[in-house]
Amino acid sequence: MLPPVESLGPDDGFPVLLIGGATWSRDWWDEIATAPLVERGLRVLRYDHRDTGEAEHWPPGAPGYTGADLTADALAVLDGLGIGAAHVVGLSMGGGIAQELALRHRERVAGLTLVATTAVDPRVTGLPGPDPSLAPGPELDDPVETIVEGERPCAGPGRFEEDRVRAIARNVVARTKDLASAPNHVLVAGDPNPGPDDLSALAGLPVTVVHGSADPVFPLEHGRALAAAIPGAELVVVEGMGHQLPPERDWRGVVGKVSPGRR
Structure with missing residues (x-):
């Protein structure tokens, strides 16, 4: 099943697939995030995860899917649009x-940019947990403000x-x-995925790991360990950035590393 997807930029541009974090619909990849890619003539794909936006929804606390299904959805976007390979x-x-x-599906990925994340390889261990001061934001009468206040503590100072965000x-x-x-995503994000999990198998793939020095969810050690687990990966540390999309002043430098490759 093809998730609700939006294609920006020229149809014949090299494709870049944007995959959001837990609870994210495609709205989080806003014009500030997508415009620098479109300006380079790239075809930008953003889609709604299950339980977000216009995608299918399940009752809170009872997702009818697994973490593996979320990975399959990303592949379904490429299949549904007839795309052989994309930078992800x-x-x-x-x-x-x-x-x-x-x-x-190594043949479907031309390169990776991994932002504010951690390694899926179970061999990568001993990493620090989230900042203990993090807590769910208050449930306000205005759902917009609830989202805003939920994002605030994840951002770096200033x-x-x-x-x-509003x-x-x-x-x-x-x-x-x-x-x-x-929030059903939180229930399935740690599901075991069948198949290979040794990140050293990605040797030779262009990979950039982007991590904030002030990430309270995945402290910087996660980004360092992820980059070390993939031979040849480049680590870009954004000073002061938290667990967030790189702020506008940092983002153009990040997308400059998205290089068209094979399809």
Whole structure:
């Protein structure tokens, strides 16, 4: 089943697949994130995960799918649009999906940009957990403000783009069938995925690991370990960035590393 997907830029441009984090609909890949890619003549693909946006929803706490299904959805986007291979950009949970997609379907991935995420390889161990001060944001009367306040503690000091997040949150609320279902991702994100899991198998694939020095969910050690687990991967540390999409002032430098390759 093809997830609800939007294609931006020229149809004949080299494809870049954007995979969002847990609870993210495609709205989080806003114009600030997509415009620098489109300006380079790339074809940008963004889609709704299950339980977000216009995708199918399940009751809160009872997802009718697994983590492997979320990986299959990313592949379904490429299949449904007739795309042989794409550069894949994944953030947080989306970074895990991107790794799994590359491990299971190497021929469909021309390169990886892994943002604010951690290794899916079970051999990578001993990493620190989230900042203990993190806690779920308050449930406010306004769902837009609930989303905004939920994102605020994840951003690095001075890196919270409040107006941008609020604009995204308005789109999320307007397009989502049931906001209470999105946390289902947390229940399936740790599901074991059948198939290869040794990240050293990605040697030779262009990989950039982008991690914030102030990430409270996956501290910087996660980014360092992920880059070390993939031979030849480049680590880009964004000073002061938290667990978030790189702020606008940092993003263009990140997307500059997205290089067209084979299809």
